[in-house]
Amino acid sequence: MTKRIVVTGGAGYIGSHVCVELLASGRDILIIDNFSNSHPEAIARIEEIGERNVEVLEADLADASQANSIVERVKAFRADGAIHLAGLKAVGESVVQPARYYQTNIGSALTLLQALEAAGAKSLVFSSSATVYGELNDNPVTEEGRTGATNPYGRTKLYIEEILKDVASADGAWGIVNLRYFNPVGAHSSGRIGEDPNDIPNNLFPFIAQVAVGRREKLSIFGNDYPTRDGTGVRDYIHVVDLAKGHVAALDYLDKDNRGAIDVNLGAGKGYSVLESVAAFKRASNRDIPYEIAPRREGDIAEIYADASKAKKLFGWTAEKDIDAMCADHWRWQRENPEGYRS
Ligand code: UD1
Secondary structure, three states, rough: OOOEEEEEOOOOOOOOOOHHHHHHHEEEEEEEEOOOOOOOHEEEEEEEEHHOOOOEEOOOOOOOOHHHHHHHHHHHHOOOOOEEEOOOOOOOHHHHHHHHHHHHHHHHHHHHHHHHHHHHEEEEEEEEHHHHOOOOOOOOEEOOOOOOOHHHHHHHOOOOOOOHHHHHHHHOOOOOEEEEOOEEEOOOOOOOOOOOOOOOOOOOOHHHHHHHOOOOEEEEEOOOOOOOOOOOOOOOOHHHHHHHHHHHHHHHHHHOOOOEEEEEHHHEEEEHHHHHHHHHHHHHOOOOOEEEEOOOOOOOOOOOOOHHHHHHHOOOEEEOOOOOHHHHHHHHHHHHHHHHHOO
């Protein structure tokens, strides 16, 4: 049984919610994070919600000089498995600094594999992305869809998936789940943990939330001439707590002695446009959200949403929270922590 779990990137937006659900499932965790895009305060909040202490190793998985001490710590923790979320994730930045993205994301995955091998732990859940599908498939997208990421960030996800498949075919003791996330939004209903972008948010929901709270003047909507129902881009938004529960469901699946490597979509299976999302956030927050129509963002696709039936079939998992809950929870977090963890 995967009782003792290493969570890389556990202080981040998705990682913090995953840690809370792991604690709720009765598991013990070791968070490995370098806090490059996360805040140590998130750890205190995880412990507060989970009413338990967690182990933390502040370290950089991509730094070769730290690999030995990471391996030793994972062994000492007596890990049974891991959830790997650490990595860089800004699409635009990855186009400008591709080598840094490959080195960081792929290097981190390899160090974690080395540590798990040393600990004799052969269960791994990897944080992949729907971005691996590019624009090649009809909606809803199944896991059998064609893959073809359109930028270095997306390719790091795709290449790590491939590496993990090689590892699983070389050694039948490995059980690996590549979770292909659609668009995680929202926050824990306590309002204590949530997304805290370092810089100007790249993604839609954190941007809308900062406009609603008055940190930014207006939203730019990237294009209203897409072939969608209102011309704006359509995405499959999934509540981050549902997403986090999907990780626990994946570990439970591996605990049933399922081995090999599989790809599984985590999405709500429903698409919302940018304008629909703005309207929902407006309802939830009761704040005005001024916007302007701006040119399309390079690399954006018109519409993508998941076929989420594989997760249901294999894990018995489905997303439960609707767009109103996503907006209400995202707003609570933003309102109560207007400057994020620095508030
Ligand atoms: C983006 C990344 C994707 C990554 C995911 C999670 C790009 C091109 N894709 O997905 O690789 O896995 O985040 O981090 O960056 N929008 C606006 N105004 C904004 C921001 C977004 O109109 O200020 C629109 C976009 O055009 C899109 C939708 O909102 O139609 C969602 O955008 P976003 O939240 O950035 O997610 P993705 O682009 O789907």
